[in-house]
Amino acid sequence: MLGSTTVSGLLFVTVSREAASSILSRADLSFNPIRLALLVGWVYLCVYFVQRVYFSPLVPKNYKTMANVVTLFTGPFLLLTLFVIDAARKTRGTGDSFLLVLKRQIQQVVATLHAERSEAPEDSTLRLLDTSGRSIDEICGHGDGKHEDARILDLTETTIADALERRASDILIDPKDESTYTVRLRVDGMLRVVKELNAEMCRSVISSVKAVAGMDVSERRRPQDGGFTAKKGTTVASFRVASAGALHGEKLSIRVLNKDAGTFSLAKIGLSQKQYDVLARQIAKPAGMILICGPTGSGKTTTLYAMLNEIDRLTRNVITVEDPIEAVLPQASQIEINPKADITFAKALRSVLRQDPDVICVGEIRDEETAEIALRAAQTGHLVLATIHSNSNATALIRLLDLGISPLLLSAGLNLVLSQRLLRCLCDRCKGPAHLSDSQIDGFRKKNIDPSRIFEAVGCKHCENTGYTGRTAICDLMVVDDTLKAEIAKSKSLLDKLRTEGIQSQSGLRKEGLKKVVAGITSLDEVKRVVG
Numbered sequence: 001m002l003g004s005t006t007v008s009g010l011l012f013v014t015v016s017r018e019a020a021s022s023i024l025s026r027a028d029l030s031f032n033p034i035r036l037a038l039l040v041g042w043v044y045l046c047v048y049f050v051q052r053v054y055f056s057p058l059v060p061k062n063y064k065t066m067a068n069v070v071t072l073f074t075g076p077f078l079l080l081t082l083f084v085i086d087a088a089r090k091t092r093g094t095g096d097s098f099l100l101v102l103k104r105q106i107q108q109v110v111a112t113l114h115a116e117r118s119e120a121p122e123d124s125t126l127r128l129l130d131t132s133g134r135s136i137d138e139i140c141g142h143g144d145g146k147h148e149d150a151r152i153l154d155l156t157e158t159t160i161a162d163a164l165e166r167r168a169s170d171i172l173i174d175p176k177d178e179s180t181y182t183v184r185l186r187v188d189g190m191l192r193v194v195k196e197l198n199a200e201m202c203r204s205v206i207s208s209v210k211a212v213a214g215m216d217v218s219e220r221r222r223p224q225d226g227g228f229t230a231k232k233g234t235t236v237a238s239f240r241v242a243s244a245g246a247l248h249g250e251k252l253s254i255r256v257l258n259k260d261a262g263t264f265s266l267a268k269i270g271l272s273q274k275q276y277d278v279l280a281r282q283i284a285k286p287a288g289m290i291l292i293c294g295p296t297g298s299g300k301t302t303t304l305y306a307m308l309n310e311i312d313r314l315t316r317n318v319i320t321v322e323d324p325i326e327a328v329l330p331q332a333s334q335i336e337i338n339p340k341a342d343i344t345f346a347k348a349l350r351s352v353l354r355q356d357p358d359v360i361c362v363g364e365i366r367d368e369e370t371a372e373i374a375l376r377a378a379q380t381g382h383l384v385l386a387t388i389h390s391n392s393n394a395t396a397l398i399r400l401l402d403l404g405i406s407p408l409l410l411s412a413g414l415n416l417v418l419s420q421r422l423l424r425c426l427c428d429r430c431k432g433p434a435h436l437s438d439s440q441i442d443g444f445r446k447k448n449i450d451p452s453r454i455f456e457a458v459g460c461k462h463c464e465n466t467g468y469t470g471r472t473a474i475c476d477l478m479v480v481d482d483t484l485k486a487e488i489a490k491s492k493s494l495l496d497k498l499r500t501e502g503i504q505s506q507s508g509l510r511k512e513g514l515k516k517v518v519a520g521i522t523s524l525d526e527v528k529r530v531v532g
Contacts, residue, residue: 046071126161126232128212136212152204155197159183159205160230160254162194164237166464169256169297173206175199175249187464188424188471189297199249206243206252213241221245227324240324257326264306269299270472272515278477279416283310286358288415289378291365292387293396299422299473300387301326304361307385308332311359320361321348337363345370353377362386368404375405375413384413392506393417393478394498397488411480411489419476421509421530423522424468430460431467434524449518456523472521474531476508506531 050071128136136153163171163185170186181202183195197205207217213226223244230237238257243250266276282290290307292300305327311318313331320329323337323345333355335348345362346369352360353373365371365388378384390396396417400410434456436444441451457467480488513527 046074126157126164126230128157128160129229129231130212130214131227131229136208139211140208152201153208155201156205156208160239161232163254163256164230164232169258171252171254171256173202173252173254175202175246175251178248181249188466188468189422190424190466192464203249206250209241209252209254210243213239215241215243220250238326257324258302263309263327264302265309266303266306269303269306270516271475272512275475275477278479279307279418280310282416282479283307283383285383285415287378287381287383289375289384289386289413290416290418291396291414292385292418292420293390293393294387294420295389295391297422298420299471300420301363303418303420303473303475304363304385304387305329308359308361316358317356318359318361319352319355319357320363321345321352322361322363346373349373349377353382357382359383359385364388365400365403371400371403371405372409375409378413378415379409391419392509393419393476398498408489411485414480414485414488416480417478419478419506419509421474421513422471423474423513423516423526423530425470425472425521426455426457426523427460427463427467427469429462430458431455431520432458440524453520454517454524455520456525467523468526472516474509474512474516476506476512 050068130136130139136156140149140153159171166185166187168185168187169189172182172184172186172191174182174184176182176196179199181197181199182193183197183202184191184193186192209228210217210224210226212228214228215224215226223242225240225242227238227240230239240255240257242253242255245251266279271279279290282288292303294300308318308320308329313329318329318332320332320334321337322334325334325336328334335343335352337343337345337348345364345366349360349362349370350373360374360377360382362370362374362384363386365374365386374384374386388396388399390399396419397410401407432455433452434454436451436454444451444454459465459467463469510527510531513522513531516522517524517527
């Protein structure tokens, strides 16, 4: 007598056979879901193997297109054929058995697939970190905190991420009145308002930035400074923060340090070929000073790094003194100024001279002591690169003299003075022919310049309706040759001329700017705005 379990089993088998018969009977229908699923699976398999064949080293470049077409119809069979052919070829080359070579190749393919699957996707979120590597959530203690606190931290990170995406160089958070703050970004040297926030929320954002920057959150009146970093995947950006008390509240300035400055070259900053050749000859000299001048935000530090990248740092001992260090230079010793620790430019330079330097880079000449040490180092067999805040080459010499440098020391140590400005580049997607006046058209034609080659800004979504994207440098070079050295050292009339006429002299920069206009790189309005 059969048990209940056996009876249940027979019933299950009977039902399964009936279900299978039913499925097979449906296979004769015009619409077969099984065949459709198999067809879709085959199509996706063929597309997958097209990608495999395209990147496979087994297929020569000339036959990539043909192999893709064949793979669309044959699927894995073409790749399998190529796989076997490659194994047979390696068998003849190594002398090993076919099965052994085939086994090795299969193991290699399995290992590659396993490595691809185990690769973690890149983290797309932006994290703000202090100098010790702690995140803003850990510092503020709201990793699992209240909803309002999490919203403030998200707003802080979003503000920083938006600035990086728009290529901003500065983020300014200012009180507009007692109830409103404005957030502005400086993009390509121009400020633009991106958002307005209520005072309470913006004060919380300022406090979170100050916390991650290592500043005193409770102090809202006394000026402070600090710094932090932002990390997104493998990309890291550095920031310098300054705060101060202002009317209606506290203002915050965040400078985005140029992390790409260490990769710039002189050929990419906008120099003409003639200027590049002159500058390259001066950099190749074993001694003397190259002085870069210009106002704040004129790209002096970027040009300084571009010069350092032209130097072979493996054969020459390069030491920099900076405030702060904006980019890492391989094979170079970089010293950061720290007034709190009594590390000034002058004291750091004295220490550097005892470290057998070949090239000394001074981030900025601010006082007489720094200028004198740098110029004396340029006289004693060192190449010195330095920057100074001034409007032109002539005013750079005047400022050094006003600092108390003797004309004899200045003439003996100085090799080249470079004045620089940054011009915004026209957006290639939307720039259009410039609307010139009759006098402007006549002026260009007298100089044999086609007026139709002059463009102006229009504006589109790619440049955020500004008409410009990116910037380029214009430079005015003054080589201090032997004749000029003698005049600086002995002739007071030259110094008087520099004081009276040189202050307003920017003809060299204006000429270089007009060359950029004729080349279609920038506009007449931009040259007038920057140079005058």
